[in-house]
Amino acid sequence: MSVRRLAAEQPASFAFSDATMEQARWWMSKYPPERKQSAVIPILWLVQKQEGWVSEPAIQAISQLLEMPLIRVLEVATFYTMFHLSPVGKHHFQLCGTTPCALRGAEDLKDVCKRRIGAKHAVSADGLFSWEEVECVGACVNAPVIAIDDYYHEDLTPDALEALMDKLARGEKIEPGSAIGRDASAPVGGTSVLTDPAMYDGSLGQKITLPNLPEKV
Structure with missing residues (x-):
């Protein structure tokens, strides 16, 4: 585990x-007054949502609260x-570098981030972007994956990542999910099994009588 220090x-x-x-206050109310410290994680998260990062003065304020x-x-x-x-860009990229994503092209995505943004944890000159490499984000089947702000962007190629960055630079909204239109974790090209609804909608079911049922009184 790496050592993490304040900026x-x-x-x-x-x-x-x-x-x-x-x-x-809402989070604190979920706990008995003597256990309000249990809300520290969600309140740290709320502060990060407000500021983009967690500063030492913010930690002091949470401590007092x-x-x-x-x-x-x-x-x-x-x-x-x-x-x-430490401060991050308006849009923060968390690039998965674990083995499945690495095998599917994560190294090429790193090159795009280095060229367009700079070194890990640096903020781009315009303040728009920052990036870091993270461990497995749990979406290996749709590798390679980058979490941009709060949402996953999957099946990325360098060109697809550049297109996302261009949209963000123009102030446009980007849609999360697969860059190739994959439905959740379905195979590339679409589902190939259970394509007939009758296989799972119960329409083929028949009433049966269970043996040795007790008589109704």
Whole structure:
């Protein structure tokens, strides 16, 4: 496991937005008052949604909100790689580099990220993009996969990734899912089994009488 540290440069302060505080209070209400510290992970996530990353002033604010030792909030934030401890781009790419994705072209996707964005964890000059390599994201059958912001983009090629980046650079919305139109994890080209609904819709079923049923009283 790699050592994760807070960014060298930190903002002077942090403040919860009204919407973030409302949601944080909702999470805290799910636990008894003496167990409100159990909400630390969702509140860290809410802060990241607000700011894009988790700063030291934000960790201090969460510590005060939950009446929780600062070191314990810091332990959680640095343990889970889902929390960004330094600024990221407006659109953050998490590129799976584990074996199935590597065998299906992840290295070529890395080259695109390096050329278009820069080194891992760097933010592009325009502030739009950042990227990192992550371990298995659990979508191996549709490899290679990149999670962009909160959604998976699968079956990617370098050209498909460049097209997504071009759309984001123009401010356009991109649709998650397979770049080749694959339906969920179906085979390339579409489903080839159970194509007749009668095989699974129950229409071929016949009523049967079970033996030795007790008589109705």
